[in-house]
Amino acid sequence: MPDKFVVIDTETTGNAPKNGDKIIQIGISVVEGDRITETFSSFVHPFTHIPVFIQQLTGIKDDDVADAPSFVDIAPKILDLLNDAYFVAHNVPFDLKFINQELEYAGFPPFKGKIIDTVECARILYPSAPGYQLSQLAEWLEISHDRPHQADSDAIVTASVLIHLLDKLKSLPKKTLAWLDSLALGLESDIGRLIKARKNEKVRFSMEDDDRIEEFKGIALKKQVKTKTTDNEEQVEGESSFFSTDGLLASKWDQYEYRKAQEQMSTKIKEALESREHALVEAGTGIGKTIAYLVPALYYSKKTGQRVVVSTHTITLQEQLMHKEIPLLRETVPFSFDSVLLKGKSHYLCLRKFKQFLSTAPSTYEEVLGLSQILVWILETETGDVEEINIAGGSGSTFWEKVCTDDSIFSKASQPWFSRNFYERAKARADKADLLITNHALLFADIKKKENLLPSYKHIVIDEAHHLDELASKNLGTNLNYFYLNQVLQRIGTQDQPGLFQQLLEYEQVTQHYFSSSWYQKRQDYYTLLKYEMDELFRMLHQFCRDQTIQKHTDVGRLSIRYNPGNEKSSEWQAIKDTVQRILILFEEEEKAWLSFYHFLSPRVPSGSNEEGKLYDFKTAVEQVEEICESLVSLLLEEDNNYVYWMEVDNKGAANATYLYSRPVEVSDLLADLLFAKKDSVILTSAALTIKDSFSYVIKKWGLEDFGPSELQLTSNYSYDKRAKLLVPEDMALIKNGEKEFIMATAEFIYHAASITEGKMLVLFTSFDMLRKTYYQLKKWDDESDFALIAQGVKSGSRSKLMKTFRQHEQAILLGTNAFWEGIDIPGEDLSCLVIVRLPFPPPDEPQTQARIEQMKREGKNAFANVTLPQAVLRFKQGFGRLIRHKNDKGVVVVLDRRILESSYGTDFIQSLPALPIIQKPSDDLLSEIATFFYEE
Incomplete structure (x- = not known):
C-alpha cells in the first residue's frame, strides 16, 4: 500500500496563533502513489476582523468568511484525512502550528505524526532551484499556479511539487541514498524512512544507477564530460560586416538594431589588439558595449591563436556574459570557439574536503542540510561552482568554507582526487580557452601572487574599468584581523586543543611515537602563549585606536584611525611592537615544529586516505601562518611611503576586534609595472572614464602616461533631451545650515514627488546615517503605507534581494547608498524618478582619500581639483546612469544639492551628463514639472 501524504495549506489573519491569529481558509490535497487522490477546501470563520494587508495579500474579505464553518466543524474531516498519513506543507512549522493550535482550542489532540516540509525537501532535491517560495518552485517546475495565497490553490500546487520531489528521490543512485539516509535524522522532515525504503528497493532488485553517474571514492557524482577542442582550421569570417544591417548579427538575431557607436567601439578594439596597444573606451548606456568588445576579442583570438581575457567587476556580470552574450555569439559566428569562466578557488567545491566532512558527524542543522544538498548537486554539476547551488549563506557561509577549494597542496602523483577536482578542471579548460572570462579580484590576485592563477595571456579587456585603481589598491594591499588569525591557529590546534594536529596525532601514535612527550608539551605551551600574545596584541591595538579617536571626539559607530608603523613614538606603540616581535619568534619556532611533524607523517600516510587530506589541510594552515607573519611585519613594523595604514574597531565590539589595513596611496606605478608593461594590449572600458570629455585624469591615475593609449569616447544614442530632465530645487535647505532641516526637506520632497510618480523612485545617498x-x-508620514519603503541597511537583505522587492511592488521607494550608485539595472516603468541627495564627494575621513589629498598638498597641487572633484564627477555619472537604461525609458533626475548649479565646480558635473533640459525652480514648481512631464499627452 503506498504512503499517504496529506498536503495542507492555510491562510490566516497573521503569523502568531498564540497571539490570537486565526485560520481563515484551509486547503487539503491527498497524494497517494504519484497522483492527487482527494481534495478538500473551505473558508473558516475566524470570529475576528481580517486585517487589510491580509485581504490585499489573499483576496479573502470579511464577507467571504461570514457564513463559513468554524474550525471545530471541519476538524473531524481534517483528522480523518490525517490518520496514518504524513502531514505535508510548504513551510510545515507555520501550518502545523496553526492546525495544532486550532485543534487544541476545539478540544482535539494535536497532530504528532510524521511531517514533510516541501521547502526543506526542495532545497535538498533541487539544490540549483532559483528559489524556494512556492511560486518560484511552481514556475521552475512548470506547474500552473493561478491563485497564489489561496489555500485551495496553494495546497494543490504544493501537492504537485511533492510528487516531483518523490519522483526525484526515486531517481537518486544507491550511494547517494545511503549517505542521505545517514544524514536524515538531522533533518526536520521525516523523510528517512522514504530514503531507506528506496535505497533497499534498489539494492534488493539490483537496480542500476543512471549511466551518466559514476561512483568515486565512496560518493556518487556526475561523470566528467570530455570537452571537444575547437578546430583551428575553421574559416574565421564575417568580422568586417558583423554589425552591419545585413551582417551576421542581424541575420541571426531578430531583435538586432544597428548602432553606429557599437560598430565604432568594436573597430577601435580590433585595431588596438592588432597593433598591440592599450585603449580607453568610454561607452554610454545603450551602445551595447559587451558585444562590441566580445566580437573583436573572439575574432582576434581565433585568428592568432592567442587567448584574450575578459575581466568584469562582479560575478553577476561574469554569469551574464556566459549565459547571455556568449550563447548569442555561438549562434552567430561561423566557427566554434571555447569560452571558459574562471573564478577564485573558493568558488569551487573540493570533493576531498566534502567527503572528509561527510565522513564526520555534522554538528548543526545547516551542515546537515548543506551536505545533503551537495550530495544531490554533484550528480548534476559539471563545474562545482557555488553560484550554481542555492546554498544557505552562499559562498560566504561558514559551511561553504569547510568544503570549498583552498590552497591545499595538489599533486597528481599523491592526490587521488586531483582528476575530480573542480578547480583544477576549470583551470585546465581555461588553459585551452579562446575567451577567458574572469573578474577583477582574481585578475589582481593573479598579478600579485607568484603562482599563476590565470593561464598566460597578453591581451585583456577590462570592463567596468572605473574600478581599476580601487581594486588594484585593495588587492595589492594587506588586511589582518584577530578573528582570522585565531581561526588559523584553531584550525591547527595541539595535542590537547581540537584541530588538525590532534586528528593527525592519532595516526602518528599508531605508526610510531617519533616525537617525545616533552616535544608535545612544548607545542601546547607555545600554543597557549601564542593565543595569549595574539589576544593581548589586538587588545592593545583596540585601546590604541579608541584612545586616538576619543582625542578626536569621535566616539560613535565604527572607529577608524590612520597610523604610521615606522614613526609612532609612544610607549603604547613600543609595547605593541614588542608584542609583535614575541609573536613572530613564537610563530617561527612553531612553524619549524609543525613542518617537521608534516614531513614525518607525509611518507607514512596512505595515498587517498582521510589522513592524507587532513595532512594537506594542515600544511595549508601552516603556510597561512607564514603569510600572517609577513602581514604583521608589513602592517606593524615596517612602513612604505606610498602606503596608507589604518585600523578600525567597532565601538561596541569585542576588546580584541581590531582590523588592520594597508593600501597603496597611488597605484599608477604599480599598474604601469605589473599590468600595462607586461601586456600587449589592455582595453579599458566603462560608462564613466572621462571628465570634461577628457581621459587625462584616468590616464595619469592609472599610470598610462608613458604608454600612449588610444582613446574613444562614445555617448549614448538615447534621446535624453526628450526622455529625461534634470531638476534642482532652488529653495532646498543647505546642509551647512543644519542637517535636521536638510533631512526634513529631503524627506518632504521625496514624499511629494513619489505621490506624483506613484513610487518607482530610487534615492541615492552618500551617507548611511542620512x-x-x-x-x-x-515612515512617520506614510501612515497608510501608500508606498513600499525599502532602505539599504534598514531592511535586511542583499542588494539583489532589495532590488527584487522593489520590482515586486507597484509603488515603491528604494533608498540606497554606495552599492546602488552603479551596477543596477531597472529598465522601463519600474523606475521613473532618480533622486540624488548630495553630490557624491568621497568621505574626507576615508584613509586613502586623506592620504591622496596630503600627497597633492605636498606636491603643491590643488587637492580638491586633482582628487576630490574627479572622484565625485565619475561617481555622479554612474549614479545618473541608473535612470535611462533602454531607449524607451522616460524619467527625471532630481539633484537636491544646489551646489551643482550654484558652485564654480558645478559645471564639471553638468558637463559629464548627456545634453538634457536642466531646470532650477522652487520645489513646488518642480513637482508641477514632474507631473506635467509624466502625464502630458
Whole structure:
C-alpha cells in the first residue's frame, strides 16, 4: 500500500496563533502513489476582523468568511484525512502550528505524526532551484499556479511539487541514498524512512544507477564530460560586416538594431589588439558595449591563436556574459570557439574536503542540510561552482568554507582526487580557452601572487574599468584581523586543543611515537602563549585606536584611525611592537615544529586516505601562518611611503576586534609595472572614464602616461533631451545650515514627488546615517503605507534581494547608498524618478582619500581639483546612469544639492551628463514639472 501524504495549506489573519491569529481558509490535497487522490477546501470563520494587508495579500474579505464553518466543524474531516498519513506543507512549522493550535482550542489532540516540509525537501532535491517560495518552485517546475495565497490553490500546487520531489528521490543512485539516509535524522522532515525504503528497493532488485553517474571514492557524482577542442582550421569570417544591417548579427538575431557607436567601439578594439596597444573606451548606456568588445576579442583570438581575457567587476556580470552574450555569439559566428569562466578557488567545491566532512558527524542543522544538498548537486554539476547551488549563506557561509577549494597542496602523483577536482578542471579548460572570462579580484590576485592563477595571456579587456585603481589598491594591499588569525591557529590546534594536529596525532601514535612527550608539551605551551600574545596584541591595538579617536571626539559607530608603523613614538606603540616581535619568534619556532611533524607523517600516510587530506589541510594552515607573519611585519613594523595604514574597531565590539589595513596611496606605478608593461594590449572600458570629455585624469591615475593609449569616447544614442530632465530645487535647505532641516526637506520632497510618480523612485545617498534618518521620517508620514519603503541597511537583505522587492511592488521607494550608485539595472516603468541627495564627494575621513589629498598638498597641487572633484564627477555619472537604461525609458533626475548649479565646480558635473533640459525652480514648481512631464499627452 503506498504512503499517504496529506498536503495542507492555510491562510490566516497573521503569523502568531498564540497571539490570537486565526485560520481563515484551509486547503487539503491527498497524494497517494504519484497522483492527487482527494481534495478538500473551505473558508473558516475566524470570529475576528481580517486585517487589510491580509485581504490585499489573499483576496479573502470579511464577507467571504461570514457564513463559513468554524474550525471545530471541519476538524473531524481534517483528522480523518490525517490518520496514518504524513502531514505535508510548504513551510510545515507555520501550518502545523496553526492546525495544532486550532485543534487544541476545539478540544482535539494535536497532530504528532510524521511531517514533510516541501521547502526543506526542495532545497535538498533541487539544490540549483532559483528559489524556494512556492511560486518560484511552481514556475521552475512548470506547474500552473493561478491563485497564489489561496489555500485551495496553494495546497494543490504544493501537492504537485511533492510528487516531483518523490519522483526525484526515486531517481537518486544507491550511494547517494545511503549517505542521505545517514544524514536524515538531522533533518526536520521525516523523510528517512522514504530514503531507506528506496535505497533497499534498489539494492534488493539490483537496480542500476543512471549511466551518466559514476561512483568515486565512496560518493556518487556526475561523470566528467570530455570537452571537444575547437578546430583551428575553421574559416574565421564575417568580422568586417558583423554589425552591419545585413551582417551576421542581424541575420541571426531578430531583435538586432544597428548602432553606429557599437560598430565604432568594436573597430577601435580590433585595431588596438592588432597593433598591440592599450585603449580607453568610454561607452554610454545603450551602445551595447559587451558585444562590441566580445566580437573583436573572439575574432582576434581565433585568428592568432592567442587567448584574450575578459575581466568584469562582479560575478553577476561574469554569469551574464556566459549565459547571455556568449550563447548569442555561438549562434552567430561561423566557427566554434571555447569560452571558459574562471573564478577564485573558493568558488569551487573540493570533493576531498566534502567527503572528509561527510565522513564526520555534522554538528548543526545547516551542515546537515548543506551536505545533503551537495550530495544531490554533484550528480548534476559539471563545474562545482557555488553560484550554481542555492546554498544557505552562499559562498560566504561558514559551511561553504569547510568544503570549498583552498590552497591545499595538489599533486597528481599523491592526490587521488586531483582528476575530480573542480578547480583544477576549470583551470585546465581555461588553459585551452579562446575567451577567458574572469573578474577583477582574481585578475589582481593573479598579478600579485607568484603562482599563476590565470593561464598566460597578453591581451585583456577590462570592463567596468572605473574600478581599476580601487581594486588594484585593495588587492595589492594587506588586511589582518584577530578573528582570522585565531581561526588559523584553531584550525591547527595541539595535542590537547581540537584541530588538525590532534586528528593527525592519532595516526602518528599508531605508526610510531617519533616525537617525545616533552616535544608535545612544548607545542601546547607555545600554543597557549601564542593565543595569549595574539589576544593581548589586538587588545592593545583596540585601546590604541579608541584612545586616538576619543582625542578626536569621535566616539560613535565604527572607529577608524590612520597610523604610521615606522614613526609612532609612544610607549603604547613600543609595547605593541614588542608584542609583535614575541609573536613572530613564537610563530617561527612553531612553524619549524609543525613542518617537521608534516614531513614525518607525509611518507607514512596512505595515498587517498582521510589522513592524507587532513595532512594537506594542515600544511595549508601552516603556510597561512607564514603569510600572517609577513602581514604583521608589513602592517606593524615596517612602513612604505606610498602606503596608507589604518585600523578600525567597532565601538561596541569585542576588546580584541581590531582590523588592520594597508593600501597603496597611488597605484599608477604599480599598474604601469605589473599590468600595462607586461601586456600587449589592455582595453579599458566603462560608462564613466572621462571628465570634461577628457581621459587625462584616468590616464595619469592609472599610470598610462608613458604608454600612449588610444582613446574613444562614445555617448549614448538615447534621446535624453526628450526622455529625461534634470531638476534642482532652488529653495532646498543647505546642509551647512543644519542637517535636521536638510533631512526634513529631503524627506518632504521625496514624499511629494513619489505621490506624483506613484513610487518607482530610487534615492541615492552618500551617507548611511542620512539615509536612515530620512527613512524613518518618511515612515512617520506614510501612515497608510501608500508606498513600499525599502532602505539599504534598514531592511535586511542583499542588494539583489532589495532590488527584487522593489520590482515586486507597484509603488515603491528604494533608498540606497554606495552599492546602488552603479551596477543596477531597472529598465522601463519600474523606475521613473532618480533622486540624488548630495553630490557624491568621497568621505574626507576615508584613509586613502586623506592620504591622496596630503600627497597633492605636498606636491603643491590643488587637492580638491586633482582628487576630490574627479572622484565625485565619475561617481555622479554612474549614479545618473541608473535612470535611462533602454531607449524607451522616460524619467527625471532630481539633484537636491544646489551646489551643482550654484558652485564654480558645478559645471564639471553638468558637463559629464548627456545634453538634457536642466531646470532650477522652487520645489513646488518642480513637482508641477514632474507631473506635467509624466502625464502630458
